[in-house]
Amino acid sequence: MRNVTLILDDGSRFHGKSFGYEKPVAGEVVFNTAMTGYPESLTDPSYAGQLMTLTYPLVGNYGVPPFTFEANGLPTFMESEKIHAEAIIVSDYSERYSHWNAVESLADWLKREQIPGITGIDTRELTKVLREHGVMMGKIVFDDEPDNVPEAQYAGVNYVDKVSCKEVIRYNEGNGRKKVVLVDCGVKSNIVRCLLKRGVEVIRVPWDYDFNGLDFDGLFISNGPGDPDTCDAAVQNIRKAMQNEKLPIFGICMGNQLLSKAGGAKIYKLKYGHRSHNQPVRMVGTERCFITSQNHGYAVDNNTLGADWEPLFINMNDGSNEGIRHKCNPWFSAQFHPEAASGPTDTEFLFDEFVKLL
Numbered sequence: 001m002r003n004v005t006l007i008l009d010d011g012s013r014f015h016g017k018s019f020g021y022e023k024p025v026a027g028e029v030v031f032n033t034a035m036t037g038y039p040e041s042l043t044d045p046s047y048a049g050q051l052m053t054l055t056y057p058l059v060g061n062y063g064v065p066p067f068t069f070e071a072n073g074l075p076t077f078m079e080s081e082k083i084h085a086e087a088i089i090v091s092d093y094s095e096r097y098s099h100w101n102a103v104e105s106l107a108d109w110l111k112r113e114q115i116p117g118i119t120g121i122d123t124r125e126l127t128k129v130l131r132e133h134g135v136m137m138g139k140i141v142f143d144d145e146p147d148n149v150p151e152a153q154y155a156g157v158n159y160v161d162k163v164s165c166k167e168v169i170r171y172n173e174g175n176g177r178k179k180v181v182l183v184d185c186g187v188k189s190n191i192v193r194c195l196l197k198r199g200v201e202v203i204r205v206p207w208d209y210d211f212n213g214l215d216f217d218g219l220f221i222s223n224g225p226g227d228p229d230t231c232d233a234a235v236q237n238i239r240k241a242m243q244n245e246k247l248p249i250f251g252i253c254m255g256n257q258l259l260s261k262a263g264g265a266k267i268y269k270l271k272y273g274h275r276s277h278n279q280p281v282r283m284v285g286t287e288r289c290f291i292t293s294q295n296h297g298y299a300v301d302n303n304t305l306g307a308d309w310e311p312l313f314i315n316m317n318d319g320s321n322e323g324i325r326h327k328c329n330p331w332f333s334a335q336f337h338p339e340a341a342s343g344p345t346d347t348e349f350l351f352d353e354f355v356k357l358l
């Protein structure tokens with residue numbers, strides 16, 4: 001195992017060993033406090049451009065599931081066709097694995113997909129640094145190649161364009177089913193699955209595709225990587241769709257941010273994001289609290305919501321926005337992940353609410 005150093009933009013250094021693909025890499029260093037879910041998180045397109053730190057120390061011990069696909073083309077156990085995170089940073093990589101569904105080790109998968117993985121890092125200490133300073137850019141450098149230092153930019157880059165589908169894909173076509181246009185900003189497979197299992201046809205379109213000429217009954221806006229302020233084309237198309245006040249609209253994560261922007265609200269960057277399986281959110285106007293799966297670095301500024309909108313969920317840790325709804329029209333969204341994958345499924349009922357509206 002080659003020695004590596006993780007260098008953060010503030011100059012902090014963490015020494016570890018390479019266990020994945022051997023390539024220096026740079027990106028935004030973020031942390032996730034979930035105890036499980038590395039196959040789902042690594043393949044979540046929303047991690048594009050980021051070096052994913054896991055605070056839970058033992059990683060790799062349940063291996064990696066097979067990369068098989070369902071008849072409709074969706075991967076059976078992964079959230080997309082490939083790893084999107086730039087690298088994974090762990091404390092204690094477990095070379096041995098055991099799980100009924102495992103077919104290979106995390107190290108073998110990372111090497112095959114040419115994604116670096118580093119171990120031996122005190123990821124809890126690293127997380128303290130990120131919480132204190134806020135998320136930072138960082139680089140993984142191989143100690144025996146000190147001059148091979150990678151560069152990367154995260155802010156202002158349109159990552160959605162890199163991960164969105166390039167052409168229209170239809171699922172579950174025909175039979176007079178209700179049709180949902182899904183704006184693919186980097187959609188997770190389980191979102192498509194959550195819609196399909198409720199009997200609708202899904203028309204998945206590229207993030208900047210003007211879907212307004214299509215025949216459809218509802219609009220869904222997906223999760224996706226990077227800064228929502230780089231996705232103006234999507235916001236314009238959503239605004240056009242809003243001319244039909246009866247059209248049901250539902251958004252998740254990036255979808256919450258883009259719907260909010262279409263409604264006139266502003267987005268800001270959180271100091272260190274929400275990435276875990278246990279983020280508590282309260283449904284506004286009730287005492288109901290849900291434990292949610294999350295992965296986002298930006299948030300909607302509640303104070304900038306227009307008069308026709310209100311927060312739908314609020315994060316109980318930091319009071320930030322976790323969803324919005326329109327006061328009259330069937331338009332709502334969640335900042336967290338009701339489709340889980342991975343994490344708790346307690347809020348999957350939001351898909352039922354949306355499909356009922358169609």
Ligand SMILES: NC(=O)CC[C@H](N)C(=O)O
Pocket residue numbers: 046222223224225226227228252253254255295296297298299
């Ligand atoms: N998972 C997502 O859709 C994330 C949305 C956005 N890229 C953020 O970081 O806030």
